Amino acid sequence: MLTVGALTRKELAARLAGPGLYLRTGPFTSCIRSNSSALLDGICQMYGAYAIDDSGFADFHLRLRRSTGWRRWIRPQVRFDNDGAIPFEPMPANHAFPMLEWMLNWCVSGSAHAYLIIHAAVVEKNGRAMVLPAPPGSGKSTLCAALASRGWRLLSDELTLIGLDDHLVTPLARPVSLKNASIPVMKAYAPDAQFTRSALDTSKGTVAHLKAPDASVARSAEPARIAWVVFPRFQAGADLALAPIAPARAFMRVAENAFNYSLTGARGFEALGGVIDGCSSFDFTYSKLDDAIALFDAMAEAPQ
């Protein structure tokens, strides 16, 4: 299996500038074309362990092009198109890598309707997956990154893909998106991890990506059964608190966090019902990552 890391930087740049890099992430192949050096840097840093799919088929076709004309010199920009459509405004050229990540999320959440897609991080340990749905600012990605740096398998930091028939989570382990204060927090918490250069002044503030652990990427074909749904909330100075949520209420809250619950109709209802039947749900408040991880480790070690 050819991986991105097996290519020289020059070979990778040639693929991006020419026929496209057919990048395999989880169950999807994306054909990425670009002449952006910032994007090349990000892919080199973050995607070395990922397979290149040489079948010639891609689920998504993305192109990120540097601006031309005067824009090459004055506040250079990068423009994204998906199969020829341009759904978003151009962004500063040095935002190319976060833009790619957002576009990949956009492609998946907008078209992968063979799954019930929850806006949630998901990690796994000892064969049991923990789904972490939460709005931006709740500390979801920070908690997910911390868990991934302490032995939990990263399945996704943003999109939980639940099979409509088997109710299992299909991994989509990609770089973890960190924003603002969570960037220095994670750099201190996981000093050996690899981070992209921070992109400043994006629509989400300062953004950096944390490389997914190679061990998680290597297990991208292994689905996982959901054992817990945990709605996290970071609150400075708060004691650790884990409060059970009644299953029917957990169902409604997870559905509210789904991108395509309405589209999947009765099948989505049945799939989510199956998930809730088989798991425990909690509201979780934390202020210290170590405490949170110790609690979750104990849950993962407890007999089923």
Add this chain to the structure above:
Amino acid sequence: MPGFWRIAPGQRLAARGWNDEFVLYNNLSGDTHLLDGDSMALLTHLQQAPASLDALVATFADGIDPDDAAALPETMATLLAQLAGLYLIEPLVTPC
């Protein structure tokens, strides 16, 4: 208040319940509703056959506190209106 109520035609009442709370997928609207046990019991009853408010009150009055029983017609009427608002039930219109 209509004479008889029935489940909306085509409504499949696909539901899952835990500890007297239920989620119900409304296949007619595509919405999912969080329902309590009383609402679900009422829907299940109407699924068997259309019923009038009086008949429903008589059925569900069994075994409840007398004070609650006195308020049951009004409570039941409110519940029926709420379920109709969700397009789960509807008045049964009979030809003259």
